[in-house]
Amino acid sequence: MMSLSLPTARRGAFIVASFALSTLITALFIRAYEGYISPESMLLSGAIASGKWAIQILNGMLLLGEKRWLYISELATTCLIGSLTLLPYAIFSGGAGFFFGSLGVSILTMGIVICLRLSHVWLSWHWKALWFILLACAVTLQLTVVFDIL
Numbered sequence: 597m598m599s600l601s602l603p604t605a606r607r608g609a610f611i612v613a614s615f616a617l618s619t620l621i622t623a624l625f626i627r628a629y630e631g632y633i634s635p636e637s638m639l640l641s642g643a644i645a646s647g648k649w650a651i652q653i654l655n656g657m658l659l660l661g662e663k664r665w666l667y668i669s670e671l672a673t674t675c676l677i678g679s680l681t682l683l684p685y686a687i688f689s690g691g692a693g694f695f696f697g698s699l700g701v702s703i704l705t706m707g708i709v710i711c712l713r714l715s716h717v718w719l720s721w722h723w724k725a726l727w728f729i730l731l732a733c734a735v736t737l738q739l740t741v742v743f744d745i746l
Contacts, residue, residue, distance in 0.1 A: 667723065
């Protein structure tokens with residue numbers, strides 16, 4: 597039976613805790629906004645956001661070999677930082693401008709963070725590009741399917 601080393605166990609615990617806390621904060625953020633037309637649209641919004649992260653994790657698991665856990669921990673950090681920027685809205689609520697402004701700040705923050713962190717660990721630009729491509733897909737789905745804006 598194979599046992600995990602302490603650094604690996606810590607990294608795993610960090611990844612799980614980061615994504616769990618991010619999921620909780622994102623759920624609070626979604627719940628605070630009154631612009632959703634139904635509970636189903638709220639669930640769809642959360643599923644789109646979660647799906648973006650799941651696709652990245654799966655790609656990292658399948659394609660990165662020894663660097664997979666490093667990549668996934670960088671994703672977890674980025675996700676957590678982005679979610680934390682949503683807390684003011686989740687706590688204080690507000691109108692559509694505050695909601696979409698909060699999303700904009702979160703996206704901008706995560707974009708900067710992912711670029712810096714992936715450069716720091718010497719992962720190729722392809723992984724940054726994947727993050728931005730999936731972000732564009734998620735935003736497009738949110739605006740078309742969830743909010744019927746586009």
